[in-house]
Amino acid sequence: MRQSMMINNAISNIKNDLLGQPLRLLSGLDILSNASSALGHMSKGVAALSMDKKFIQSRQRQGSKSVEDLGDVIREGGGALAKGLFRGVTGILTKPLEGAKSSGVEGFVQGVGKGIIGAAAQPVSGVLDLLSKTTEGANAMRLKIASAIASDEQILRRRLPRAVTGDSLLRPYDEYKARGQVLLFFIPSS
Numbered sequence: 001m002r003q004s005m006m007i008n009n010a011i012s013n014i015k016n017d018l019l020g021q022p023l024r025l026l027s028g029l030d031i032l033s034n035a036s037s038a039l040g041h042m043s044k045g046v047a048a049l050s051m052d053k054k055f056i057q058s059r060q061r062q063g064s065k066s067v068e069d070l071g072d073v074i075r076e077g078g079g080a081l082a083k084g085l086f087r088g089v090t091g092i093l094t095k096p097l098e099g100a101k102s103s104g105v106e107g108f109v110q111g112v113g114k115g116i117i118g119a120a121a122q123p124v125s126g127v128l129d130l131l132s133k134t135t136e137g138a139n140a141m142r143l144k145i146a147s148a149i150a151s152d153e154q155i156l157r158r159r160l161p162r163a164v165t166g167d168s169l170l171r172p173y174d175e176y177k178a179r180g181q182v183l184l185f186f187i188p189s190s
Helices: 003-029 031-049 053-063 070-150 175-186
Strands: none
Touching (some): 031 053, 053 070
Protein backbone atom coordinates (compact mmCIF):
# COMPACT_ATOMS: atom_id res chain seq x y z
CA MET A 1 0.00 0.00 0.00
CA ARG A 2 1.36 3.40 -0.92
CA GLN A 3 2.27 5.82 1.81
CA SER A 4 -0.15 8.53 0.59
CA MET A 5 -3.02 6.03 0.62
CA MET A 6 -2.14 4.96 4.16
CA ILE A 7 -2.04 8.59 5.30
CA ASN A 8 -5.42 9.28 3.67
CA ASN A 9 -6.93 6.21 5.36
CA ALA A 10 -5.50 7.25 8.73
CA ILE A 11 -6.85 10.79 8.37
CA SER A 12 -10.25 9.44 7.35
CA ASN A 13 -10.37 7.10 10.37
CA ILE A 14 -9.33 9.86 12.76
CA LYS A 15 -11.94 12.23 11.31
CA ASN A 16 -14.69 9.60 11.65
CA ASP A 17 -13.65 8.89 15.23
CA LEU A 18 -13.47 12.57 16.20
CA LEU A 19 -16.92 13.23 14.76
CA GLY A 20 -18.51 9.91 15.61
CA GLN A 21 -17.48 9.33 19.22
CA PRO A 22 -19.15 12.42 20.73
CA LEU A 23 -22.30 11.65 18.73
CA ARG A 24 -22.27 8.03 19.94
CA LEU A 25 -21.88 9.26 23.51
CA LEU A 26 -24.83 11.63 23.14
CA SER A 27 -26.84 8.91 21.41
CA GLY A 28 -26.21 6.46 24.21
CA LEU A 29 -27.27 8.91 26.86
CA ASP A 30 -30.06 10.43 24.79
CA ILE A 31 -29.62 13.66 26.74
CA LEU A 32 -31.36 15.93 24.25
CA SER A 33 -34.46 13.78 23.92
CA ASN A 34 -34.78 13.45 27.69
CA ALA A 35 -34.26 17.19 28.19
CA SER A 36 -36.90 17.99 25.57
CA SER A 37 -39.37 15.63 27.21
CA ALA A 38 -38.68 17.03 30.69
CA LEU A 39 -39.07 20.62 29.51
CA GLY A 40 -42.31 19.71 27.74
CA HIS A 41 -43.72 18.16 30.92
CA MET A 42 -42.66 21.17 32.99
CA SER A 43 -44.33 23.49 30.49
CA LYS A 44 -47.52 21.43 30.63
CA GLY A 45 -47.55 21.67 34.43
CA VAL A 46 -46.95 25.42 34.43
CA ALA A 47 -49.68 25.89 31.80
CA ALA A 48 -52.09 23.97 34.02
CA LEU A 49 -51.35 26.46 36.83
CA SER A 50 -52.71 29.25 34.65
CA MET A 51 -56.23 27.74 34.87
CA ASP A 52 -56.90 29.01 31.31
CA LYS A 53 -58.67 26.22 29.42
CA LYS A 54 -58.24 27.89 26.01
CA PHE A 55 -54.49 28.28 26.55
CA ILE A 56 -54.11 24.67 27.70
CA GLN A 57 -56.07 23.37 24.69
CA SER A 58 -54.06 25.47 22.23
CA ARG A 59 -50.84 24.17 23.79
CA GLN A 60 -52.04 20.58 23.37
CA ARG A 61 -52.82 21.15 19.67
CA GLN A 62 -49.44 22.75 19.09
CA GLY A 63 -47.47 20.14 21.07
CA SER A 64 -48.09 17.30 18.61
CA LYS A 65 -46.05 18.88 15.80
CA SER A 66 -42.53 17.49 15.51
CA VAL A 67 -39.45 19.67 15.08
CA GLU A 68 -36.81 18.66 12.55
CA ASP A 69 -34.76 21.77 11.76
CA LEU A 70 -34.09 25.37 12.73
CA GLY A 71 -37.12 26.66 10.81
CA ASP A 72 -39.39 24.38 12.81
CA VAL A 73 -37.74 25.51 16.06
CA ILE A 74 -38.37 29.16 15.21
CA ARG A 75 -41.92 28.53 14.02
CA GLU A 76 -43.08 26.18 16.78
CA GLY A 77 -40.98 27.39 19.72
CA GLY A 78 -41.24 31.07 18.84
CA GLY A 79 -44.99 30.70 18.32
CA ALA A 80 -45.36 29.05 21.72
CA LEU A 81 -43.37 31.83 23.37
CA ALA A 82 -45.36 34.57 21.62
CA LYS A 83 -48.66 32.88 22.47
CA GLY A 84 -47.66 32.54 26.14
CA LEU A 85 -46.61 36.17 26.40
CA PHE A 86 -49.71 37.44 24.58
CA ARG A 87 -52.20 35.33 26.50
CA GLY A 88 -50.50 36.14 29.80
CA VAL A 89 -50.60 39.89 29.26
CA THR A 90 -54.11 40.04 27.81
CA GLY A 91 -55.41 37.70 30.52
CA ILE A 92 -54.84 40.42 33.10
CA LEU A 93 -57.66 42.40 31.44
CA THR A 94 -59.88 39.67 30.00
CA LYS A 95 -60.11 37.30 32.97
CA PRO A 96 -61.65 39.86 35.38
CA LEU A 97 -64.17 40.91 32.71
CA GLU A 98 -65.11 37.28 31.96
CA GLY A 99 -65.49 36.61 35.69
CA ALA A 100 -67.63 39.70 36.19
CA LYS A 101 -69.93 38.66 33.33
CA SER A 102 -70.46 35.18 34.72
CA SER A 103 -70.51 35.77 38.52
CA GLY A 104 -70.60 39.49 39.22
CA VAL A 105 -68.24 40.97 41.82
CA GLU A 106 -67.13 37.57 43.09
CA GLY A 107 -66.29 36.49 39.54
CA PHE A 108 -64.41 39.74 38.99
CA VAL A 109 -62.21 39.07 42.02
CA GLN A 110 -61.60 35.47 40.88
CA GLY A 111 -60.81 36.80 37.39
CA VAL A 112 -58.23 39.19 38.80
CA GLY A 113 -56.56 36.26 40.57
CA LYS A 114 -56.64 34.10 37.42
CA GLY A 115 -55.31 37.00 35.37
CA ILE A 116 -52.36 37.57 37.72
CA ILE A 117 -51.52 33.87 37.91
CA GLY A 118 -51.86 33.56 34.13
CA ALA A 119 -49.64 36.60 33.59
CA ALA A 120 -46.85 34.70 35.35
CA ALA A 121 -47.58 31.12 34.30
CA GLN A 122 -48.33 31.49 30.59
CA PRO A 123 -45.11 33.30 29.59
CA VAL A 124 -43.08 30.81 31.66
CA SER A 125 -44.89 27.98 29.87
CA GLY A 126 -44.05 29.64 26.55
CA VAL A 127 -40.36 29.90 27.46
CA LEU A 128 -40.30 26.24 28.51
CA ASP A 129 -42.00 25.27 25.24
CA LEU A 130 -39.38 27.25 23.31
CA LEU A 131 -36.59 25.46 25.17
CA SER A 132 -38.30 22.10 24.62
CA LYS A 133 -38.65 22.72 20.87
CA THR A 134 -35.04 23.93 20.68
CA THR A 135 -33.68 20.76 22.31
CA GLU A 136 -36.01 18.65 20.14
CA GLY A 137 -34.62 20.39 17.04
CA ALA A 138 -31.03 19.90 18.23
CA ASN A 139 -31.77 16.21 18.79
CA ALA A 140 -33.22 15.89 15.27
CA MET A 141 -30.11 17.54 13.81
CA ARG A 142 -27.90 15.23 15.88
CA LEU A 143 -29.72 12.22 14.48
CA LYS A 144 -29.31 13.52 10.91
CA ILE A 145 -25.58 14.10 11.43
CA ALA A 146 -25.13 10.69 13.05
CA SER A 147 -26.91 8.93 10.20
CA ALA A 148 -24.84 10.84 7.62
CA ILE A 149 -21.61 9.84 9.37
CA ALA A 150 -22.69 6.22 9.78
CA SER A 151 -23.95 5.97 6.20
CA ASP A 152 -21.74 4.15 3.73
CA GLU A 153 -23.34 5.99 0.84
CA GLN A 154 -21.12 8.45 -0.90
CA ILE A 155 -22.44 11.98 -0.74
CA LEU A 156 -22.85 13.24 -4.27
CA ARG A 157 -21.79 16.71 -5.31
CA ARG A 158 -24.44 19.25 -6.11
CA ARG A 159 -22.07 21.20 -8.31
CA LEU A 160 -18.54 20.93 -9.68
CA PRO A 161 -15.65 22.24 -7.59
CA ARG A 162 -14.98 25.97 -7.83
CA ALA A 163 -12.28 26.91 -10.35
CA VAL A 164 -9.13 28.20 -8.68
CA THR A 165 -7.05 30.61 -10.71
CA GLY A 166 -3.36 31.42 -10.50
CA ASP A 167 -3.88 34.45 -8.25
CA SER A 168 -5.46 32.21 -5.54
CA LEU A 169 -8.31 34.66 -4.92
CA LEU A 170 -11.66 33.25 -3.97
CA ARG A 171 -14.07 34.39 -6.66
CA PRO A 172 -17.83 33.84 -7.03
CA TYR A 173 -18.80 30.44 -8.36
CA ASP A 174 -18.77 30.25 -12.16
CA GLU A 175 -20.13 27.01 -13.63
CA TYR A 176 -18.44 27.63 -17.00
CA LYS A 177 -14.99 27.94 -15.38
CA ALA A 178 -15.68 24.95 -13.11
CA ARG A 179 -16.47 22.74 -16.13
CA GLY A 180 -13.31 23.96 -17.85
CA GLN A 181 -11.22 23.09 -14.80
CA VAL A 182 -12.67 19.56 -14.69
CA LEU A 183 -11.99 19.06 -18.40
CA LEU A 184 -8.39 20.21 -17.98
CA PHE A 185 -7.94 17.88 -15.02
CA PHE A 186 -9.03 14.83 -17.00
CA ILE A 187 -7.08 15.56 -20.21
CA PRO A 188 -4.15 13.13 -20.28
CA SER A 189 -0.81 14.87 -20.18
CA SER A 190 1.76 13.90 -22.80
